[in-house]
Amino acid sequence: MEVGDMKLHMRKFSGASPSPSPSPAAAAAAAPALETPQPFAAPAALQPAPSAPPPTRAAPAAAKPDEGLIAVRAPMLGRFYRTPSPSEPPFVEVGTHVEPDDTLCLVEVMKLFNTVPAGVRGTVTAFLVEHNAMVEEDQILVTIRPDAPAARTS
Template sequence: MTDHDLPENLRYLIEEFNRSGLRELHIRKGDFEVLLSHADTAIRAPRRQASAVPSKVEAPTPARKVAEAAPAKGGSFTRNAPEGTIVISAPNLGTFYRSPKPGTPPFVEVGQQIAAGAEMCLIEVMKLFTTVKCEVAGTVEAVLVEDGSMVEAGQPLFAVREA
């Protein structure tokens, strides 16, 4: 199969995978299955005849299109960061967690003063957790996504007013 034979949305998924830094991505929906891997030791299923080929593969939602959701617990939810703030974005695709583990307080709260390098949240993908740190010292103005929601690489997570 050449690159020209791929549906446009699948090509987009492959490009995003290559930019994400992930080593492996496995997606299965009905009869459609795709495994993307940079590892030489990736487990590959034996080829089988597909019973149906989807006519359209859904592309990920653009990062700037934040889902309308309830405010994150203890924070505020806004579609866009308040003017004059610095946006802290997701380094990769994954699940956004405000706390280090369930039942514990969030890393940061709206209105909290934080130092440069302060831990703000975790992004989890395939049991691999990435700590997101603030790049500047300042005040947390807004939490832009809901705890436990899926985020994309580059999606705004927090708005911080620099001190």
């Protein structure tokens, strides 16, 4: 390639160390040498890498709550918060009577805060997760002792 009085010689790199290119006169005088392709060595038999033990995670809280208690589970993977903001008190405490629509806590995923409702009328008996802890989907967060059904009169 020539641009003005500057000449640029290019060639495909063959993997060997580059050598100075011969002058155009010497290149024209020499017969073009053909490179013979070298056969590739067959790859060694692939051995599977030794499997590492799976990463350990904190086991989710008991998969089944005590008899008579209702388990409120995490709707998704995320961070568990008992308070609406760091400077405010928790939504509810152990011993608090809740209605089905009352918010028990928040689960945050990518800065989106999802409220977790009680889902049942009753009394909060335990929080099974620490504030600001990571939780997995379907992990038990809170247990509630449901109110006894009202006696029906006929």
